Amino acid sequence: MLRRNVRLRREYLYRKSLEGKERLLYEKKRKIREALEEGKPIPTELRNEEAALRQQIDLEDEQTAAFEKPYVYNSVPRSSIDDEYANATVSDPKILLITSRDPSAPLAQFVKELKFVFPNAQRMNRGGQVISEIIETCRSHDFTDVISVHETRGVPDGIVISHLPFGPTAYFRLHNVVTRHDIKDKKAIGTMSEAYPHLIINNFNSKLGGRTANILKHLFPVPKPDSKRVMTFAREPQSDWISFRHHVYEKRGGPKSVDLKEVGPRFEMFLFKIKLGTMDQEEAPIEWVHRPYMNTSKKRKFLGD
Numbered sequence: 115m116l117r118r119n120v121r122l123r124r125e126y127l128y129r130k131s132l133e134g135k136e137r138l139l140y141e142k143k144r145k146i147r148e149a150l151e152e153g154k155p156i157p158t159e160l161r162n163e164e165a166a167l168r169q170q171i172d173l174e175d176e177q178t179a180a181f182e183k184p185y186v187y188n189s190v191p192r193s194s195i196d197d198e199y200a201n202a203t204v205s206d207p208k209i210l211l212i213t214s215r216d217p218s219a220p221l222a223q224f225v226k227e228l229k230f231v232f233p234n235a236q237r238m239n240r241g242g243q244v245i246s247e248i249i250e251t252c253r254s255h256d257f258t259d260v261i262s263v264h265e266t267r268g269v270p271d272g273i274v275i276s277h278l279p280f281g282p283t284a285y286f287r288l289h290n291v292v293t294r295h296d297i298k299d300k301k302a303i304g305t306m307s308e309a310y311p312h313l314i315i316n317n318f319n320s321k322l323g324g325r326t327a328n329i330l331k332h333l334f335p336v337p338k339p340d341s342k343r344v345m346t347f348a349r350e351p352q353s354d355w356i357s358f359r360h361h362v363y364e365k366r367g368g369p370k371s372v373d374l375k376e377v378g379p380r381f382e383m384f385l386f387k388i389k390l391g392t393m394d395q396e397e398a399p400i401e402w403v404h405r406p407y408m409n410t411s412k413k414r415k416f417l418g419d
Contacts, residue, residue: 126280199332206335207258209235218268225263227294227379230306232333246394253279276393284329285387294378310337317349356383
């Protein structure tokens with residue numbers, strides 16, 4: 115089984131590399147097209163390849179782009195079988211929530227509340243199991259994601275979201291965690307709704323932001339139109355912290371009058387690493403990592419820039 119997973123992972127990374135080559139070729143053709151249309155000189159880095167690329171541009175049309183190249187449709191590169199979330203809409207996500215082997219009472223309470231935040235989530239006491247055994251069991255039982263919550267001295271301070279079967283894995287810091295029982299007016303809220311929530315994902319504008327939003331939104335199934343439950347992931351532009359809020363609403367009086375109540379829990383998240391692999395694959399390549407001490411801000415990639 116281990117050899118089979120390694121082989122499937124290598125095939126997956128090979129397909130990813132093919133997609134990257136097609137995207138690079140598409141960007142080169144796009145730059146040449148723009149230069150020709152605007153009457154500008156060909157970029158210096160493309161002059162050695164100008165003749166071959168212009169010949170491909172002249173011979174290419176929508177039909178040849180759609181049928182000859184599996185990663186290109188209408189001259190625009192797209193992911194196909196190789197996309198990690200290509201089948202995400204076929205069935206609802208199935209999530210496993212785990213903690214450390216001996217979680218504190220605050221962490222256990224926080225994970226219990228997260229079980230209601232993510233629909234179709236199951237919570238498991240880790241016991242003596244290692245991460246590789248948990249990931250392998252989840253693969254065999256068709257889980258789509260594994261979420262591991264960490265703590266420091268009884269305070270939840272980290273969350274890892276690992277998509278199955280091949281990744282990616284996103285690492286977040288947690289800050290200002292407030293559980294549902296610590297929110298004021300909790301008696302007026304009543305029992306927590308388990309309806310599939312609507313999502314509000316705000317201010318994720320860059321390529322990295324879109325990648326992060328894609329990881330987060332596929333943890334939730336498609337809601338019904340009449341659902342009164344709302345989950346919000348809002349990025350703060352100045353600091354890149356992501357605020358998570360959980361609300362329910364009711365219509366009062368007129369059509370534009372809404373009574374909004376916070377259910378909880380609430381917390382702040384900060385993305386510091388994305389790995390192209392699952393949680394147990396230490397050798398998996400790193401797609402992006404936060405580097406706060408670089409000398410130039412131009413090289414630092416943020417979620418919304």
